[in-house]
Amino acid sequence: MMQAVMTTPGVIEYREVPVPEVGPDQIKVKMKKIGVCGSDIHVYHGKHPYTSYPVVQGHEVSAEVVEVGSNVQDFVPGDKVTIQPQVVCGKCYPCTHGMYNDCEVLKVMGFQTTGMASEYFVTEAAKALKLPDHMSYDHGAMIEPLAVAVHAVRRAGDMEGKQVLVLGGGPIGNLVAQTARAMGAKRVLLSELSAYRLETAHTCGIETVNPNERDLLEAIEDTFGSDRADYIFECVGINQTMDQAIRYARKGSTIMVVGVFGDLGTINMGFVQDHELTLKGSAMYRVEDYVKAIELVGDGKIEFDALITDHVPFTRYLDAYKLIDEQKDRAMKVIIDMEE
Ligand SMILES: [Zn+2]
Ligand SMILES: [Zn+2]
Incomplete structure (x- = not known):
């Protein structure tokens, strides 16, 4: 599968890598849409204080489940999902007090650990959230920033x-x-x-x-x-x-x-x-914020379309950053389309 790797600030290489195997508690998804945000641009400019290179970006996503591990009960192939990008230790004070978004050794996909800018991605099923069938993949990729707001x-x-x-x-x-x-x-x-x-x-x-x-x-x-x-x-x-x-x-x-x-x-x-x-x-979100975000969108209470200003194909990832730099305030949310 193709993976977009930022090898150094401002440079993305497309690498052919094997599709990862699915473990018993994991799911494999086919990536559909990736939103680009301000933190990604800091990585593009080499100004993100907690990211080293090479890095695979992508943390605001929507995807389709294509395979589930033997222990996974909550998902079936064909489900629309979004994925929480936080990787936490489960042991520190915040993690053991219901604040895992503040984990002492928090890693976020796309910054300190591999992000989702690849054709397929394998993740713990516990990090995935089902999206309603009628929700578009564009809107699905907006659930992450909405969870920040929630x-x-x-x-x-x-x-x-x-x-x-x-x-x-x-x-x-x-x-x-x-x-x-x-x-x-x-x-x-x-x-x-x-x-x-x-x-x-x-x-x-x-x-x-x-x-x-x-x-x-x-x-x-x-x-x-x-x-x-x-x-x-x-x-x-x-x-x-x-x-x-x-x-x-x-x-x-x-x-x-x-x-x-x-x-x-x-x-x-x-x-x-x-x-x-x-x-x-207020820093990032927890699973309950994702659940609430999905509910608010399902109830028709959030206008997303006005915020999605541009689409860029996966094969031209860097264009998203160039566009944001050129358009400045006019670029609100740029979405990377995995399929042209
Ligand atoms: Zn973001
Ligand atoms: Zn922790």
Whole structure:
């Protein structure tokens, strides 16, 4: 089978490798779609701090089961699935306390261990989740980023009747806004600078503000009233938006740190103390977040199509990165098609 190997930053070689054998607790899948995300681009540019080369990428996937191991009861050939890309130890403190997404020696497929950019892939059946038959493979590949959003929204707390501010309208910010709404938020406002991403949020039915055009605090108070937002999600990963989150929080707001920060930030700790803010991080997801993500999509509560901006065939993998670099904010989610 063909496998796409990034041998060094910016270079992908296609290698012919044997199709792996299926163990008793494993399944073999035929890969259908692979989503490309910001972390993949860091690997492409050689700027991902925890990835060495050569590396096989691919962690947002949909696939079809083609073979199941002798002990596997939950899957049959023909099932549509997505696969959780985390490889965890099962022994450390987070793993033994229901937080395996924070495993002390966490490996993620496509970064620290072999990803799924190959025609076939063999995985533990326990990492696979069945997708409904009517779900398209494109949407199946979007379940992973949606699970990131679901995890963040659940960690924030109960959404019922709450007011939610989302800072950042990239794929994750957009999906956080949609998820908060789907899980009962009364009002959701998304702040973003890119006209294209604001338009995408509109298409998804999300209220927006461009803080370059309008004072952010004024927009917050117009939308939510003087009580502002109960929950604020930082989905960019830069100091400026983290600062906005803390500055424009209400006393007692909860701030979720969802963005991936490349630099050390400086924030107003005085506000965190005096305004009794709750500051929580959110990292990846657990199986229950995948289950909820699949359920939300099944219930028609998430708009994916507006986020899928481009398709690139597997044989031209690098074009996905070139396209994202060229298109910048206009490339939301690029999907690699395994079959042309
Ligand atoms: Zn990703
Ligand atoms: Zn662990």
